[in-house]
Amino acid sequence: MKKSLTDRIEQYIKVLIARSEENQIIIQRMELAETFCCVPSQVTYAIATRFTEQTGYSTESRRGGKGYIRISMLDDEQMAGGLSRRDLFMFIDSLLEAKLLSKNEEEMLKHLIINSTRQIPTDQKKQLYEAFRCALDDYTK
Amino acid sequence: MKKSLTDRIEQYIKVLIARSEENQIIIQRMELAETFCCVPSQVTYAIATRFTEQTGYSTESRRGGKGYIRISMLDDEQMAGGLSRRDLFMFIDSLLEAKLLSKNEEEMLKHLIINSTRQIPTDQKKQLYEAFRCALDDYTK
DNA sequence: TTTACCTTTGACTATGTTTGACTTTTAATA
């Protein structure tokens, strides 16, 4: 498969992180852009799309002289934790109040959420709740 | 019997998969369309009708620069157990027909199912579909 | 022959990538 520039930048950064001691690297945007013969904002794009909290990374940067971009791999504890059922239900309640859902729909959803996630481990459940909220949010827009 | 274009595309892809190491191929839609001198959407059609979960394949794609379509043959483990999305949707359709769900509810459910399970591995997805059907079945009784 | 189900096509849509001009922030220096 032919890889896009963004894919190659992603891979390069991941290798650097893998080789690092602390699971994090500090780079200069311009330097990396030169390595790949591209505009600096290409690097910004690669980082923005490939190193998100969702995918288990956090970033931090500083502009100006001695500027840098730090990319760190999140450990398990730091991983974005999803959503509790309580919060998901509160979200559904808010949709009901905003009349974006009928009472019947609200009840059905809660029933489904409770009964279809019985056998799923807690952390995966929270991920699912989160995805569920996003999908619901999307649907009611 | 004369083979349709779709049949020939299907066969071609199957040969490529058979020859591959990982039982999967990555193609570019346009490239394949050129190979068969047809419109790109013909390739989409061939893939959509011949490489389904039902027939033991899964697909994944990306648009934009250096876009691709990946077609993988599912192994036995991935095939076993649970419920396909197609079957779950058929079940939902039957509830609609039986007037146990409104058209609006049917659409909402399908949207949620599609969009909240995007990042879940196939086997877990099928378990979830199964649980979802049970919960729905229960709810509409 | 009619009907029902594929298949083929293409116009339109959605999404992901690359680029560059312009903006903002920060450190160094006058």
Next chain:
DNA sequence: TATTAAAAGTCAAACATAGTCAAAGGTAAA
């Protein structure tokens, strides 16, 4: 302190793919 230079950020346009959908064209079964 004010100015300047050196970073990084933002955003929208241009481009490169893939997806969708409905109309038109075939084909086989009844």
